[in-house]
Amino acid sequence: MTTQEIQSIKLRFGIIGNAPTLNYAIQVAAQVAPTDMTVLITGESGSGKESFSKIIHALSPRKHGQFIAINCGAIPEGTIDSELFGHEKGSFTGANEARKGYFEVTNGGTIFLDEIGEMPLGTQARLLRVLENGEFIRVGSSKVQKTDVRVVAATNVNLLDRVQAGTFREDLYYRLNTVPITVPPLRERGEDIYLLFRKFASDAAERYRTRPITLLPDAVPVLTRFRFPGNIRQLKNIAEQMSVLETERDIDARRLAPYLPQEQTSRLPMLLGSSAPDGAAGYSERDLLYKILFDMRRDMTDLKKMVLELATGQRPHEAQELLRQNSHLFSNNNTAPSGAFDNREAAEYFLPAAPNPYKNEPTTSYDDETPVEDISHETEEETLSLDIKEREMILKALKKHNNKRKYAAHDLGISERTLYRKLKQYDLEQV
Numbered sequence: 001m002t003t004q005e006i007q008s009i010k011l012r013f014g015i016i017g018n019a020p021t022l023n024y025a026i027q028v029a030a031q032v033a034p035t036d037m038t039v040l041i042t043g044e045s046g047s048g049k050e051s052f053s054k055i056i057h058a059l060s061p062r063k064h065g066q067f068i069a070i071n072c073g074a075i076p077e078g079t080i081d082s083e084l085f086g087h088e089k090g091s092f093t094g095a096n097e098a099r100k101g102y103f104e105v106t107n108g109g110t111i112f113l114d115e116i117g118e119m120p121l122g123t124q125a126r127l128l129r130v131l132e133n134g135e136f137i138r139v140g141s142s143k144v145q146k147t148d149v150r151v152v153a154a155t156n157v158n159l160l161d162r163v164q165a166g167t168f169r170e171d172l173y174y175r176l177n178t179v180p181i182t183v184p185p186l187r188e189r190g191e192d193i194y195l196l197f198r199k200f201a202s203d204a205a206e207r208y209r210t211r212p213i214t215l216l217p218d219a220v221p222v223l224t225r226f227r228f229p230g231n232i233r234q235l236k237n238i239a240e241q242m243s244v245l246e247t248e249r250d251i252d253a254r255r256l257a258p259y260l261p262q263e264q265t266s267r268l269p270m271l272l273g274s275s276a277p278d279g280a281a282g283y284s285e286r287d288l289l290y291k292i293l294f295d296m297r298r299d300m301t302d303l304k305k306m307v308l309e310l311a312t313g314q315r316p317h318e319a320q321e322l323l324r325q326n327s328h329l330f331s332n333n334n335t336a337p338s339g340a341f342d343n344r345e346a347a348e349y350f351l352p353a354a355p356n357p358y359k360n361e362p363t364t365s366y367d368d369e370t371p372v373e374d375i376s377h378e379t380e381e382e383t384l385s386l387d388i389k390e391r392e393m394i395l396k397a398l399k400k401h402n403n404k405r406k407y408a409a410h411d412l413g414i415s416e417r418t419l420y421r422k423l424k425q426y427d428l429e430q431v
Helices: 003-013 020-032 049-058 080-085 121-133 159-165 170-176 192-208 220-225 231-245 253-259 280-312 316-325 343-350 386-400 405-412 416-425
Strands: 039-042 067-071 110-114 135-137 144-146 150-155 179-182
Touching: 003 020, 003 049, 020 049, 020 179, 039 049, 049 067, 049 110, 049 150, 080 121, 121 135, 121 150, 121 170, 159 170, 192 220, 192 231, 220 253, 231 253, 386 405, 386 416, 405 416
Parallel strands: 039 150, 039 179, 067 110, 110 150
Antiparallel strands: 135 144
């Protein structure tokens, strides 16, 4: 497809920008449009996925048929089957008459299913049958009906993650993903951000009958560097806000800054598996905690070896100073990840007994005849099995809370359901 053809499509559908990723997505949409292949459009919320579904429909042989856009996340689970496939009179409470569904109404046209990842599993099975055989059954009916509808789906989530989580059918995913189109987020489109801002500012000025907002040279890089988590929708809102609220039409970086909110998401490292299903996230937190404690124990072993070397070298004062400098390793007040277990208990399990450098004890004389414990061969004798440690933590939490599992689960940082599963796993149900 030539550059002129892509520009023509942009003008026709009001798409602004010259980013290579955007042009490629438009090219794929135009190439697949004449076919009847199912298309899956992926991209962040607000990135303009619906525009691509309209391109596919308008450039296809179905362009004279009906086009319907449906947000699967906005339809209640109890009524989505009726909305999509229709129902018979009396099939459920409130069904006072028979009703045609979208797949029946748009026969010969195109259905755009936005947020397909929110579709219930039961509806997914019905949709798969439509895609494979062109057949559907109304709710409350046993009659199989035929339909000739092209499906274009869109999602702002990773459907493969949903498949692994068991909330999206794997066969439906591969049936939808015949031709994938990825819409780039606004932050990856470079100079397109400023072009879109000028377009939105011009539209707002025409709507509110005022002079368009203009960004001064120092404000342009501030705008283009912003990440825009809301993508094009957020940029449009900012342009309209400024058009209404700003008395000055020429905006510098200082006046622009208040309209670009600070991102609320934390930039701290995320715990492994934090988006996993119930139970998996807690397990990852426990793994991370154990790793920290094992590392602390290794540090303790190294420290004791250093103390031994200093002591045998007739340098007791240096040894005491070293212990004082590293006293934080012996303290039971170290901070551990919240929701795990008490730090004092962690120390009892993982840290070896250590002398308190601040305790008033008689000064020990180190001479050649004084026997010194040789711990250079010391190794970690405790088991490193996570299962054993987990079992011990569960027993300790139950004992601490007099076998009240609700409080024990809260103390361990896991759900009650996960705790019951662990009790069964470790044969502790009778505890």
